Amino acid sequence: MQQDWFMFILSAIIVNNILLIRFLGNCPFLGVTTAMDSALGMSAACIFVNVLSGVLCWIFQKAVLDTLGLEYLQTLAFILIIAGLVQFVEMVVQKVSPALYRALGIYLPLITTNCMIFGVAVLNIREDHDFIHTVVYSLATALGFSLAMVIMAGIRERMLIARIPKLLDGVPLGLITAGMIGLTFYALAGIS
Amino acid sequence: MGPIITAVAAMGALGLGLSVVLGVASKVFYVYVDPRITQVADVLPGANCGGCGYAGCSDCAAAMVEGKAPVNACKAGGASVAQAVAGVLGVSAVAAEREVARIFCKGDNTRAERKFQYMGINDCRAAMLVSSGDKSCGYGCLGLGTCVANCPFGALSMGEDGLPRVDDEKCTACGTCVKVCPRHIPRVIPVSQKAASLCSSHDVGKLVKEICEAGCLGCGLCKKACPEKAIEVVKFLSVVDTAKCNGCGKCFEKCPTGIMQSLVFTVV
CATH class of the missing domain: 3.30.70.20 (Alpha-Beta Plaits)
Incomplete structure (x- = not known):
């Protein structure tokens, strides 16, 4: 049993890393990894929202869509839930914790359009997770996302002082780096 | 007709529910933001150089409005920006030396x-x-x-x-x-x-x-x-x-x- 959970979490974080293996949520992966601070801020915001949205979408799927036979509306419903949730979280955080809002504030609206959040919500349903698995999977996936973000930010901070040919500077080299990190993660694909 | 009505009703209810929640939340969790902060931020250069010691231009604008920073705190903007900020805040600017x-x-x-x-x-x-x-x-x-x-x-x-x-x-x-x-x-x-x-x-x-x-x-x-x-x-x-x-x-x-x-x- 413990072995199962260990493999489940390890798979979500590393073996099936959401960014590097599934290629979901690549906009922030390239957009906000130019500095470690913003990468950490984005990661924290993503972990927070991912767990909430994963759980809410799962509940909505089981309670409404499945019972009414409206599975085909999944995409539409999940997008609505995620967009509403992010707005709600932003308002609550701004009121309850101004300090947290200053740290996460600018990243929260960006999350609305983060493919990872939606991807995880759908994967939870598609892989037939029960409630506990949904919570753990959402959390572990977001941790995997953070791991990839931190690795990328670390490498890109080094790139700032490296001599880079003009034609590769910026996004091109970012994409090449992302591909290389992805390849190294593929080496673990056999574990699960 | 049945499935269409269920679909419309379910999505309508979801949309309505979310909008009610957001509507209530915007009242309950309302935070007053001084409109002058945006006005001051508009007249600042917006380069986010950090020369003033704040995290960025909007941060500096907030400090200026709260009176924690002088109107001429923006070194990059110089006298003209200090004048503009003073105009927004209704105080007189002290010309800072270039x-x-x-x-x-x-x-x-x-x-x-x-x-x-x-x-x-x-x-x-x-x-x-x-x-x-x-x-x-x-x-x-x-x-x-x-x-x-x-x-x-x-x-x-x-x-x-x-x-x-x-x-x-x-x-x-x-x-x-x-x-x-x-x-x-x-x-x-x-x-x-x-x-x-x-x-x-x-x-x-x-x-x-x-x-x-x-x-x-x-x-x-x-x-x-x-x-x-x-x-x-x-x-x-x-x-x-x-x-x-x-x-x-x-x-x-x-x-x-x-x-x-x-x-x-x-x-x-």
Whole structure:
């Protein structure tokens, strides 16, 4: 049993890393990894929202869509839930914790359009997770996302002082780096 | 018809539910944001240079509105921005003196010696990691242009002699170059300063003479020549007191290496 959970979490974080293996949520992966601070801020915001949205979408799927036979509306419903949730979280955080809002504030609206959040919500349903698995999977996936973000930010901070040919500077080299990190993660694909 | 009605009803209910929740939340969790903050942020330059000491222009605007920062806190914007901010906030602006960055080193490629040939990453901070830089002088400009690359206003350029040049018109005295320079060679000085010893070396005169033709020896001839007693020698480096100096120029004649110079600014 413990072995199962260990493999489940390890798979979500590393073996099936959401960014590097599934290629979901690549906009922030390239957009906000130019500095470690913003990468950490984005990661924290993503972990927070991912767990909430994963759980809410799962509940909505089981309670409404499945019972009414409206599975085909999944995409539409999940997008609505995620967009509403992010707005709600932003308002609550701004009121309850101004300090947290200053740290996460600018990243929260960006999350609305983060493919990872939606991807995880759908994967939870598609892989037939029960409630506990949904919570753990959402959390572990977001941790995997953070791991990839931190690795990328670390490498890109080094790139700032490296001599880079003009034609590769910026996004091109970012994409090449992302591909290389992805390849190294593929080496673990056999574990699960 | 059945499935269509269920679908419309379910999605309608979801949409309605979310909008009610958000509507209630916007009332319950309403946070008052001073509209003046956006107004002030609009008149600030928006370069987010950090010269004011805040995280960015909007942060500085918030501090100005709260009265934690003076209206002229934005160094980059200068007097015109201070005036605009004062207009928004309804207070009178105190004109701040214009400041400009100056490079406190005259040891160019021909006049200063190098210990070895550095062939690493083209950045002064990286060069500092290799036995504290390739220049024999431990205080002089390394000339790799980290300040030039980091200037948010494009006011710095690298001269052919290996020393950066400051474009006074573009320089806003934000202090970014001072922060990024591993040796803090650039310094932000008021345009009213008339003379300065353009050297940063605290080495003793004998050593300076061996490694650089353009270093301050700390001999104190300028101090003796100064009728206003505006010059102090601090650890083998002459420092001019802006308040006392009247720019008479007696020290320029006496300086054996010629680094005590009159400062010429193209802005006022």
